[in-house]
Amino acid sequence: MESTKISFNIAGRLPIGGGNPIVVQTMCNTSTDNIEASLEQCRRMAAAGADMIRLTTQGIKQVESLGKIKERLRNEGIFTPLVADIHFLADAALAAASVADKVRINPGNFAKEHATACSKFVELISLCKEHGTAIRIGLNHGSLGERITNLYGNTPLAMKEAVMEWLRICVEQQFFNVAVSLKASNTTVMVEAYRLLYKAMRDELGFIFPLHLGVTEAGNGDEGRIKSAVGIGTLLSEGIGDTIRVSLTEDPVNEIPAGRAIVKAIEEGYSPFGGRTSVEAEDWNDFIIKASCLWGPSLLDKKIDDFDLSGSRVGGNPLSGDDAARFKDMLLQACRRRFTRPEYIACPGCGRTLYNLEDTFEEVKRRTSHLAGVRIAVMGCVVNGPGEMADADYGYVGEGRGHVSLYRGKEVVMRYVPQEEAIDRLLEIIEADDF
Ligand code: SF4
Numbered sequence: 001m002e003s004t005k006i007s008f009n010i011a012g013r014l015p016i017g018g019g020n021p022i023v024v025q026t027m028c029n030t031s032t033d034n035i036e037a038s039l040e041q042c043r044r045m046a047a048a049g050a051d052m053i054r055l056t057t058q059g060i061k062q063v064e065s066l067g068k069i070k071e072r073l074r075n076e077g078i079f080t081p082l083v084a085d086i087h088f089l090a091d092a093a094l095a096a097a098s099v100a101d102k103v104r105i106n107p108g109n110f111a112k113e114h115a116t117a118c119s120k121f122v123e124l125i126s127l128c129k130e131h132g133t134a135i136r137i138g139l140n141h142g143s144l145g146e147r148i149t150n151l152y153g154n155t156p157l158a159m160k161e162a163v164m165e166w167l168r169i170c171v172e173q174q175f176f177n178v179a180v181s182l183k184a185s186n187t188t189v190m191v192e193a194y195r196l197l198y199k200a201m202r203d204e205l206g207f208i209f210p211l212h213l214g215v216t217e218a219g220n221g222d223e224g225r226i227k228s229a230v231g232i233g234t235l236l237s238e239g240i241g242d243t244i245r246v247s248l249t250e251d252p253v254n255e256i257p258a259g260r261a262i263v264k265a266i267e268e269g270y271s272p273f274g275g276r277t278s279v280e281a282e283d284w285n286d287f288i289i290k291a292s293c294l295w296g297p298s299l300l301d302k303k304i305d306d307f308d309l310s311g312s313r314v315g316g317n318p319l320s321g322d323d324a325a326r327f328k329d330m331l332l333q334a335c336r337r338r339f340t341r342p343e344y345i346a347c348p349g350c351g352r353t354l355y356n357l358e359d360t361f362e363e364v365k366r367r368t369s370h371l372a373g374v375r376i377a378v379m380g381c382v383v384n385g386p387g388e389m390a391d392a393d394y395g396y397v398g399e400g401r402g403h404v405s406l407y408r409g410k411e412v413v414m415r416y417v418p419q420e421e422a423i424d425r426l427l428e429i430i431e432a433d434d435f
Pocket residue numbers: 347348349350351352353379380381382383384385388
């Protein structure tokens with residue numbers, strides 16, 4: 001898909017879009033008010049090669065903390081651009097415009113009234129112009145407003161339409177330091193949304209704003225990497241996407257090598273268009289990313305139903321039968337073609353998470369591994385968790401310090417359960433449903 005891709009520089013030093021190298025970014029899972037912990041994580045991320053780092057910025061207090069973190073990092077000679085992650089509060093976005101290098105927002109969440117949200121967005125654009133700050137319009141499948149879902153349903157089309165409304169305002173205001181994301185945890189929804197948006201920008205605007213790609217709530221381990229490689233790799237192989245984040249429920253520093261591995265796999269021809277028919281990988285992690293980029297897109301688009309791993313090698317050795325079968329199950333599930341294991345939806349955690357998400361998610365996985373086909377969400381916070389866990393059958397959602405709410409679909413079944421007993425209660429709810 002060829003079209004004019006525009007680019008801009010973040011903080012005057014990081015070009016994004018327009019055919020520049022793919023920017024690999026990550027996000028702190030610390031509380032931004034815990035300045036020392038956030039600094040420590042930012043330093044490790046920068047050392048691991050993060051091109052950009054995002055921090056949770058719920059309110060004005062966190063904007064101030066972000067400012068202090070930025071100043072300390074710059075004094076240490078670390079110039080990695082910092083992004084303020086705003087979800088709802090327009091005033092926090094306005095304050096962040098003079099502090100962060102980029103502000104991530106969903107303008108639709110600024111106000112219930114669309115006209116008010118629009119005027120706040122215009123105000124933000126004007127401040128960003130003044131301070132040379134970029135904006136990411138970040139819209140997730142789980143956070144579409146009622147106005148848009150009433151018009152188009154909860155669909156990729158609705159995601160595209162919602163973003164186009166905000167992009168038209170950017171064009172009217174002659175503001176082009178804008179990237180866009182349309183993430184979803186479901187790889188088919190995610191890929192379709194970006195393809196629709198790319199086409200709409202090309203046909204209506206005549207140019208392409210830089211796109212930030214990611215699969216939300218991808219989980220951890222092999223499954224998280226495979227799901228991300230399928231969604232991100234499919235689009236990158238079509239020339240769609242300028243910056244990526246692999247969201248993992250792990251130490252966020254791990255997101256950098258995973259992201260780099262996807263970019264490298266595509267560059268080395270591991271895609272449906274690269275002419276390869278087998279994988280030559282250094283190790284298991286290298287293998288799962290390359291193989292997901294090679295066969296994932298065609299599985300996702302239902303162009304193939306199966307694939308042949310017999311010629312593939314890991315560390316110079318043929319793949320074992322067990323590893324080949326395990327990978328096949330995981331890739332088919334990530335492409336939503338065959339469900340042989342539980343489907344986990346887990347957010348990576350951020351400054352809003354008030355419990356040990358990584359360990360809890362591992363424990364939930366361990367105790368529910370027999371529930372093939374059941375979709376279980378483990379989410380860090382009640383602010384965004386319920387919306388973002390999309391079509392999960394059951395949800396484990398952090399609610400305040402040390403407490404959890406348990407969901408069946410969209411409905412809360414138990415509220416404010418102490419964390420120590422929450423997994424037992426979740427299993428009781430699932431078992432009572434006779435899965
Ligand atoms: S669901 Fe809540 S805790 Fe998890 S990443 Fe989103 S905002 Fe952060």
